[in-house]
Amino acid sequence: VKFVYDFTEGNKDLKDLLGGKGANLAEMTNLGLPVPPGFTITTEACKVYLDSGEEPAALRDEVSAHLDALEARMGKKLGQADDPLLVSVRSGAKFSMPGMMDTVLNIGLSDKSVQGLAKQAGDDRFAWDSYRRLIQMFGKTVLGVDGELFEDALDAAKAAKKVTVDTELEAADLKKLVTKFKKIVKTEAGRDFPQDAREQMDLAIHAVFDSWNTDRAKLYRRQERIPGDLGTAVNVCSMVFGNLGPDSGTGVAFTRDPASGHQGVYGDYLQNAQGEDVVAGIRNTVPLAELEQIDKKSYDQLMQIMETLENHYKDLCDIEFTIERGVLWMLQTRVGKRTAGAAFRIATQLVDQGLIDEAEALTRVNGAQLAQLMFPRFDEDAKVSQVGRGIAASPGAAVGKAVFDSYTAVKWSRSGEKVILIRRETNPDDLDGMIAAEGILTSRGGKTSHAAVVARGMGKTCVCGAEELEVDTKRRRMTVPGGHVVEEGDVVSIDGSSGKVYLGEVPVVPSPVVEYFEGRMHPGADDADELVEAVHRMMAFADRKRRLRVRANADNAEDALRARRFGAQGIGLCRTEHMFLGDRRELVERLILADTDTEREESLKQLLPLQKQDFVQLFESMDGLPVTVRLLDPPLHEFLPDITELSVRVALAESRQEPHENELRLLQAVHRLHEQNPMLGLRGVRLGLVIPGLFTMQVRAIAEAAAERKAAKGDPRAEIMIPLVGTVQELEIVREEADKVIAEVEAASGAQLKLSIGTMIELPRAALTAGQIAEAAQFFSFGTNDLTQTVWGFSRDDVEASFFTAYLEKGIFGVSPFETIDKDGVGSLVKLAAKAGRETRPDLKLGVCGEHGGDPESVHFFHEVGLDYVSCSPFRIPVARLEAGRAAV
Ligand code: ADP
Ligand code: MG
Ligand code: MG
Structure with missing residues (x-):
């Protein structure tokens, strides 16, 4: 078997073997797009490693051979002292998964090669910035050092210099930071930061393999029913640098708007930055459209590439790219996530563009998305004050008075109030309250917490794990960020589709999709929105199929x-059965109580x-x-009065010496029909x-x-x-x-x-x-x-x-x-x-x-x-x- 594939050898259909990232890097390479050269270690190699605890025997040599080829192509060796080749080691399973190892960038830097890099780039600052990033990422993800220690040290360095952003730190500051980071590694991991480039790479590769079996990854797989034996691939990719000054940068982009589906320029760009900086929010990004002013050539090329990708994948793609001194590089693409509404719009747009047919369009949407579009929603134009956001656990839009215990929820709802049950987390004792409430809000727990599971089962709106909210059930209050206190009885609104929590009453509007199904909104009409058109057409596709x-x-x-x-x-x-309820109950009671055929026939x-x-x-x-x-x-006793209530009535009548012959007969019947396990009893x-x-x-x-x-x-x-x-x-x-x-x-x-x-x-x-x-x-x-x-x-x-x-x-x-x-x-x-x-x-x-x-x-x-x-x-x-x-x- 072959355990390593060059980017030129794979393609997008090899996700099982090369993982999602690797397969798509290969696809882009073969499309002739500018991808930094590299190779992918297969999931097969990972499986052997996990099963036996060791790399497959052939792997080391294969990696060496591919590394040699990469070095030959780049004209420099990994970690070479005077001009180092640097690589990133990136995990990439078939499905992206929480708990998998983060990417390590800049592998190949050492105390020596950092000098070489500085000389080659003519930029000391850049070299030391790259080195401190390596130690930080490697320390955290490969050696398991608490990442906050590095963050704190970085903050301290900024504070000492009285600056607020990392780009204001100079070479000398970063050099000092490297010394500090190495100390942290030494004390926390009990070993020196490895100076040998190949050792860095091998340790990172093993760390990716091992991350397949972290508790978080395992739990996620079990919940999502992802087989546990797929393994992850590892991508080794030569580095390109977005942190080489203002003519460099890094960004993310979508080939069309993931919220509306509209074609256009959507994304974010950050100058003089590397890797995760864009999404980590350490500095303010600029909208992608501004790249046109910053670097027109790269911008035009990126637009061209996005079109190529859309036409090739025939779908919305998301993209990671980096510009190194005016040269554009593609680092990742995949078919992008989108909102439910956009999924319907994009599918029909692609049909109209002739990119896909009706059958293919149907694979681009699903019933869960349609269900989500059918829930009533908060009026988007309403003036709202959002105070928190948790996990969107069970969709819907709910408004009500805040209550902090089940008892109050039931009491208030009996008297006609709408309530939102707010708890830190719920347990089976809260069930009555959950049933009585319009919606449920918790500050702890995830998608499988009690609140989430039960709410979904009941079809009730639920936001859980809204951690910024401090719920104090004893004092019946909740403190929101900024210090405002929500007391029992204050109105709150929760959106179970977005996880957002609002103060006050947000007006609810019916979903336009339901209005359409109800026949109150017509596709083709002037005021019909795009979403309704798209749903209408997709339903027609489905009905035909x-x-x-x-x-x-x-x-x-x-x-x-x-x-x-x-x-x-x-x-x-x-x-x-409902035909036996209401006014007809009496007839049913008589039927059940009948002593003679005539009586029974009569009822x-x-x-x-x-x-x-x-x-x-x-x-x-x-x-x-x-x-x-x-x-x-259903079993007959369901049509008879409650046993306790009836017993009380009979006892009362007895003590008052009132006539109670009928009640007594009824009670006897209830007793006679009582079953330990009615589900398995006299029914059907x-x-x-x-x-x-x-x-x-x-x-x-x-x-x-x-x-x-x-x-x-x-x-x-x-x-x-x-x-x-x-x-x-x-x-x-x-x-x-x-x-x-x-x-x-x-x-x-x-x-x-x-x-x-x-x-x-x-x-x-x-x-x-x-x-x-x-x-x-x-x-x-x-x-x-x-x-x-x-x-x-x-x-x-x-x-x-x-x-x-x-x-x-x-x-x-x-x-x-x-x-x-x-x-x-x-x-x-x-x-x-x-x-x-x-x-x-x-x-x-x-x-x-x-x-x-x-x-x-x-x-x-x-x-x-x-x-x-x-x-x-x-x-x-x-x-x-x-x-x-x-x-x-
Ligand atoms: P994730 O799966 O979390 O996106 P990635 O492997 O894509 O992880 O990498 C994290 C970040 O590092 C991304 O912004 C990516 O573009 C960047 N990156 C990865 N490899 C390289 C490389 N060889 N050169 C420059 N940037 C890279
Ligand atoms: Mg990525
Ligand atoms: Mg049944």
Whole structure:
């Protein structure tokens, strides 16, 4: 195997082997762009080193050979005393990762060669500046010395000289600083700063390898599901110098605006500076456009190169460059990050420019970005006072009165106040408060903190880890930078998409993208913004491409109509339980309490017309599209009063010697129906089999509603779905009764109803015996919520708040299996059941209802396993449409 590639040997498709940075340096080199020569040590070499603790035997020689070639080309040797070749050693994994080693610049400088460099450049100051930078970077990243010690020494040198910026330090000052830095290295690292150039380089290379396994890098990989065995590449690149005076400098640039997508000149430039100075903010940068005045030749060349890169990568690129005495050098490029809105605009702009086609455009955006664009947002024109910024943990814009404990959050929200729960960090005790609050703000913790995880699960706005805010929960106050104190009851606003925290009420405006989906804003209209145009076009691309159909989970006509506006092609899950609530509770109570068949039939008879009316409306709103109605699923006790409340009522009536016969019967029923574990108890099809007449009443309501719609010249397409089936026998019994009822209704109405009957697959046993179940089912709908609960043995209502944070922190999973389908476990049951079902019944219709139907990654999985449709809540429909299109690319 070959462990080292010259920049001329690689290309952009070799990211696995050369890392992102190395692959793109090679690509630029081969495009003929001015890249300082160098070479890349492969991830393979890193893997051997990490596995065995030693470099692969051939590596040293290969590096030597490439170094020789580099030296020959540059006409000087690494660290050569009178005219040193200097290099940078740069880490570069396939994915950029926090925790990986920082780049070390100026390798090859020593007490001797610094003099040579000074003479060659004719600039003492420059040489000593480069040397002190080397010791600083090397000390910190390779030898593990606390970086602040160097920073402090640098500050002290500036203070002694009474100057504020590093460029004002002169050669003599920097020379002294070098002595100081070397002392720091000696005391902190217990060794001298290495004077041998090759030793510097080798130590830096090993440090890059080792940084693959820092705790931070490991944790990040586990959370992002990046395989732990990829390894990192190492780039050795000959130095060019931006710190050689005012005709030198360094900068970063974007080929177009990463916020709007517009083409133009975007970037920052800093004269007489090296490496990270631009982003580190040590001096004020100038906008890139000013480079035109500073160095027109380099500027024009840079513009030319940016165009070349865009046309070549066919995407927005970001760039690092350096100008050394009027000569431009390219140091890095990659396809650049962008905001969600810009992603949509750029994708359509590139289509218009003829650079990419529709299918490619779909790969440039994703559902998470679309979801982000659909949240209401703070009015950008509003006058606001930002007081802090934390991690954007769960998107949305929330305004409310500051409260500092869960109890107050609940109390105030009960009395109609909107509140923001502010805590240092949250724990399971804060759950009630989090539910009651509009949004959650914490001063500690990251993206996987309790607050972040739970808030995302609830779809609630959350900003976490806003460290500048001093939260004092005891005194119920928060101090913001500058000393202003936010007391309990003061209004604050938080933006979960940007992480920004504001004092006072920032006005919230609906997202233009939602306005568009709602039909209140039209693409092509004068006031339609660019973003709406772009989203509109991307949705059309996705709809043309996708195979999966998208349905909605909706229980009433209002939701169904919204779903249709959002593009739903039917209802995949209509839950019937809400039809048993409200005024109808009394009827349901009577049904449950019925002692005799007559009593029971009487209450069912009263429920029938009510149910039927619900369905008539629903079928009307979804006319011409399929509507899957699930028969009653939840355990009956959910329809009865709370046990404690009822006990108190009975006891009270007893002591007052008031009549309480009904309450007593109710209480007995509650006791009788009480279950330790209702999730696994009397619910779903089990109810239908145990309570005579319940399911047939529901089926009759559906059939009669369909008949009524037919009579009104409508086109009802109802599908009856039986929940929680574990064995085909359950389904057969229900079916037989249902078929009878349907036949009766058809005979009475004279209409052909074409109702289909199917089942949910939400128990492991159902999935495992899907072949048998398909004999009695015309469709399957995977209930992935329950299936996840039963496959993992997790109770969703409990585990998300209790131990999921710990699991996420430990990296056991990167995302909750209730959010994204667990492909290996739950997913393989879905796959197996789909296959077995279709073997029995080739035209079996397959769908999925449950949260996963609107989750981007899960949608791709459902596409791959060949389902016919996904069903999700109305607001997720655009996301599902987009992702279904992307899955088909
Ligand atoms: P990161 O991945 O953090 O951007 P880089 O390896 O790109 O790290 O380098 C850090 C900084 O040093 C960048 O500004 C880069 O442009 C600069 N740099 C890296 N190698 C060289 C070099 N050979 N000559 C001049 N500047 C360099
Ligand atoms: Mg870089
Ligand atoms: Mg279920």
